[in-house]
Amino acid sequence: IRKVLVIGAGQFGRALALGLVEGGADVSVLDPREDRIAVLSSRISQAIIGSGTDVRVLRGLDVETFDQVVNAIGEESLEASIVCTQLLRELGAKEVIARVVSDLHKRIVESLGATRTIHPEEHTAKTLARRIARPELRSELELAEGARLLELALPEKWIGKTLADVDLRKRYGVTVVAVRTGSEGGRRLVPSPSPEDPLVRGDELMVVGPKDGMDRVLKELG
Amino acid sequence: IRKVLVIGAGQFGRALALGLVEGGADVSVLDPREDRIAVLSSRISQAIIGSGTDVRVLRGLDVETFDQVVNAIGEESLEASIVCTQLLRELGAKEVIARVVSDLHKRIVESLGATRTIHPEEHTAKTLARRIARPELRSELELAEGARLLELALPEKWIGKTLADVDLRKRYGVTVVAVRTGSEGGRRLVPSPSPEDPLVRGDELMVVGPKDGMDRVLKELG
Incomplete structure (x- = not known):
């Protein structure tokens, strides 16, 4: 103890x-x-x-x-x-x-x-500032050694695409480690999601990768 | 804007x-x-x-x-x-x-x-309290709808085992979505890690799942 x-x-x-x-x-x-x-x-x-x-x-x-x-x-x-x-x-x-x-x-x-x-x-202000400035960013976690995890609401432009289409790994060196999907109440977390499943409105993506790759993902989302 | x-x-x-x-x-x-x-x-x-x-x-x-x-x-x-x-x-x-x-x-x-x-x-005190009370818990994130992500230092008792051996999914309904491994400087993040790779001292596990499953994982770690 x-x-x-x-x-x-x-x-x-x-x-x-x-x-x-x-x-x-x-x-x-x-x-x-x-x-x-x-x-x-x-x-x-x-x-x-x-x-x-x-x-x-x-x-x-x-x-x-x-x-x-x-x-x-x-x-x-x-x-x-x-x-x-x-x-x-x-x-x-x-x-x-x-x-x-x-x-x-x-x-x-x-x-x-x-x-x-x-x-x-300062700690809380930084968290709140990110949430206000980027509402699509549901949550965010600093990991060790410059890595970061983001939880992102599925952006409009990715609806209907697959993870293979979006191809964050090749473009930014980041990986979607889980997707939360389904309707209110029946939502479930899909770890290691298939690259071929289509993304649907309301999905949330959990994305892990180096900080600079993450910044570029956020930049793409505008 | x-x-x-x-x-x-x-x-x-x-x-x-x-x-x-x-x-x-x-x-x-x-x-x-x-x-x-x-x-x-x-x-x-x-x-x-x-x-x-x-x-x-x-x-x-x-x-x-x-x-x-x-x-x-x-x-x-x-x-x-x-x-x-x-x-x-x-x-x-x-x-x-x-x-x-x-x-x-x-x-x-x-x-x-x-x-x-x-x-x-209160927000910061809660974060700090968890970090002090559970040093193996590197970081933690509340996700939507009762889910949670933990970043855990590999516990002593899991060294040399594989993710299949530890089998957190069957026992607690939680999933290891990524492992950070390697020596200082050469550390890398392995997303969707293979269930058969042995875990080594110094690894960190990123685990996602429902809150109650996570609490049971932490309890097992003492």
Whole structure:
């Protein structure tokens, strides 16, 4: 079982702590506000009232015994976030994941030794921007090493064609790994679809490939 | 070209506006703070200094002419976010996407007619929680209608087996649609992998299927 300490129980810290509990982790949360700690106390293994910038509090928690420490302070104070990151490193925390609120904040905590940073507003804004700018792009996933997966609503111009006709593999080096098809209610996922089956209105294509090939597919769709 | 109005140029609104510009949308941004508007003005089509809670300002913008209006006020004031949502609906905005900061906030703006809501802290916290609680889960994507895609590091117990041996399709109704394999630098994505090829340490599997089947796969992995 992974042992995780979350410092800061604002919106992000609280949602994170509950998500971790759901995922089976052993979760401790530290926050100076009693009301924030009270709502979590019955659902996590350790709910501690105290400040993440107080070295005595952090020392008492044995931060080095946690697999991960998430510094979720970002929302309230840049200074507090920075101080907490520095103290966690000094006290030997193994992995420090810091919530950041700007690029400058990110560079500072990375310089101090945060192993990973996360910027919720930017992360979510990017996802939403793609969805608004490209409604045919149902969803999208960055895979490792520059690969990407897209879920695309079948474009008008491909209706009635087959995957062989469209030939994304030869033209862009990307592969349709699955098609979702059928009417509402009776929809099914067809993995490894046949290149000869005609595509019909309402189909959704799951396409995998390198980022540049994907960009060219999206460009073709206008 | 999609015409989008973003109200509020805080972290979320700013990242959203820039993401939309990158995606090819025609973007206008409204914020009462001149410094926030100034940094955006050269990159968007309309940068307006003014309040999203001022009915005269909103009327002057012709909100009904935008394909989407994103109310990104959430960070500063619940009241302002609520007032802005109500005014947007009264002025005939077609689609109102509201950034929310809590479940209660979400229910309020939905009652007022927001067509979509987005909660950045919760959205990002859930993603991070899964990644921390399940390090073998490289990434994850909710697809439409209860389907899901996972990218999994090959578990220890499957090394040397084939996809036919593991037989996820029969046991859980899920399909391995692609395998990423090879050494650092020479890694390649193999779509529609052969059921008879042995899996090797370092492989990553892209698995698609219904949510309940996926949960059972993850459970088997412990």
